[in-house]
Amino acid sequence: KANQSQQQLVCLDDFERWALATLPRKTLDYYRSGANCERTLRDNVDAFQDWLLMPRMLGSVANRSLATTLLGQPVVAPIGVAPTAMQRLASDRGELDTAEAAAEAGVCLTVSTIATCSLESIAQANGPSGLRWFQLYVYKDRELTKRMVSRVEQAGYKALVLTVDTPIFGQRYADARNGFGLPGHLKMANFEAEGGKEAEGMGGSDGLSGGVSALTRYSSQLFDPNLSWADVKWLTEISKLPVIVKGIVRPEDAQLALDSGASAIWVSNHGARQLDTVPASINTLPAIVSAVSGRAEIYLDGGIRTGTDVLKALALGARAVFLGRPVLWGLSHSGRSGVRRVLDIAIKELDLAMALSGETCARTVRPELVVHRRRMKSKL
Numbered sequence: 001k002a003n004q005s006q007q008q009l010v011c012l013d014d015f016e017r018w019a020l021a022t023l024p025r026k027t028l029d030y031y032r033s034g035a036n037c038e039r040t041l042r043d044n045v046d047a048f049q050d051w052l053l054m055p056r057m058l059g060s061v062a063n064r065s066l067a068t069t070l071l072g073q074p075v076v077a078p079i080g081v082a083p084t085a086m087q088r089l090a091s092d093r094g095e096l097d098t099a100e101a102a103a104e105a106g107v108c109l110t111v112s113t114i115a116t117c118s119l120e121s122i123a124q125a126n127g128p129s130g131l132r133w134f135q136l137y138v139y140k141d142r143e144l145t146k147r148m149v150s151r152v153e154q155a156g157y158k159a160l161v162l163t164v165d166t167p168i169f170g171q172r173y174a175d176a177r178n179g180f181g182l183p184g185h186l187k188m189a190n191f192e193a194e195g196g197k198e199a200e201g202m203g204g205s206d207g208l209s210g211g212v213s214a215l216t217r218y219s220s221q222l223f224d225p226n227l228s229w230a231d232v233k234w235l236t237e238i239s240k241l242p243v244i245v246k247g248i249v250r251p252e253d254a255q256l257a258l259d260s261g262a263s264a265i266w267v268s269n270h271g272a273r274q275l276d277t278v279p280a281s282i283n284t285l286p287a288i289v290s291a292v293s294g295r296a297e298i299y300l301d302g303g304i305r306t307g308t309d310v311l312k313a314l315a316l317g318a319r320a321v322f323l324g325r326p327v328l329w330g331l332s333h334s335g336r337s338g339v340r341r342v343l344d345i346a347i348k349e350l351d352l353a354m355a356l357s358g359e360t361c362a363r364t365v366r367p368e369l370v371v372h373r374r375r376m377k378s379k380l
């Protein structure tokens with residue numbers, strides 16, 4: 001199985017199966033895990049099956065457009081790369097591979113604060129034509145955060161994605177059992193120039209961790225658990241870049257984010273890695289779309305594994321969706337070209353799903369295209 005070629009991996013689940021059979025234990029556990037009993041981890045994927053597609057026929061679908069804009073910037077498809085930390089665990093070049101693949105595919109790249117390559121080197125790999133956003137964790141040290149924001153602006157990122165669901169790190173049992181931490185040869189590269197403790201992954205602790213992972217120790221020492229809506233406003237004031245608030249589950253919080261100056265909403269439960277038993281991401285989307293009522297773009301991540309998942313999210317009101325783990329599986333398999341293949345598969349599957357549904361434009365997918373299984377039954 002370890003030797004499977006890209007051509008044998010024809011869907012995103014094939015990449016996941018390859019990763020499960022092949023990756024070193026600690027890396028696989030860190031990438032794969034959800035919080036606690038992983039109920040939401042399963043629900044994020046399964047919930048898409050509760051939304052059924054109701055295709056229209058004979059709609060002249062030969063010409064289709066997947067292209068869209070995100071905060072005014074053009075992309076080839078409404079599918080982007082979600083921020084995921086520590087990509088050099090997956091390939092030698094880590095985030096640089098992902099950045100090149102995203103630029104080649106013409107999709108939006110989101111870079112994590114906890115990258116293992118510097119944000120400047122990732123920007124260079126993504127190139128002048130790549131659309132890139134920077135995901136921000138706010139550190140207790142606000143001056144450090146401010147310096148990071150100005151480096152992000154300098155390096156040509158087009159938005160700040162403020163993650164708001166991580167005041168404290170979620171509990172992932174496997175990482176705690178493994179005493180997982182960033183291996184000594186890798187660094188939290190965005191902090192290397194700062195010369196402080198932020199660049200160290202608190203050392204892979206090889207089990208001597210008092211029952212918590214090194215990441216939990218790192219985040220509890222350095223991330224600011226007192227973040228509030230006032231800080232969203234603060235961020236919009238210290239930066240020229242639009243702020244996207246990532247980690248919204250409830251409609252009231254979407255409203256507060258917009259009231260605090262956010263330019264867009266990113267619906268997410270952090271890939272089910274924070275609070276277990278929250279609803280599947282796709283199921284939280286309709287109420288948020290209704291609360292936002294067209295005032296801002298809404299993005300979604302969590303459990304997207306097929307083109308039909310993407311189409312359902314678009315029909316329910318998302319402007320675009322983002323892929324987390326599937327990109328890591330592609331990166332682990334074959335670096336840049338593995339990520340490229342994952343993105344290409346997702347884009348092709350969306351195109352096919354659109355054609356077979358009678359949809360020709362990803363920007364204007366009809367809401368009537370999806371119906372919840374419960375409502376379907378009551379109609380029969």
Ligand SMILES: Cc1cc2nc3c(=O)[nH]c(=O)nc-3n(C[C@H](O)[C@H](O)[C@H](O)COP(=O)(O)O)c2cc1C
Nearest residue numbers: 031082083084085112163270271301302303324325
């Ligand atoms: C290994 C891993 C690392 C992640 N690191 C970050 C991060 O640094 N910042 C962040 O905002 N979200 C992070 N996330 C969450 C993703 O951005 C995204 O919300 C989630 O993975 C989407 O779900 P999916 O993996 O089912 O596609 C991470 C997720 C994973 C799996």
Ligand SMILES: CCCCCCC(=O)C(=O)O
Nearest residue numbers: 085114215216218219273
């Ligand atoms: C070093 C501690 C924070 C790692 C952040 C990565 C992340 O968000 C995740 O879900 O894992």
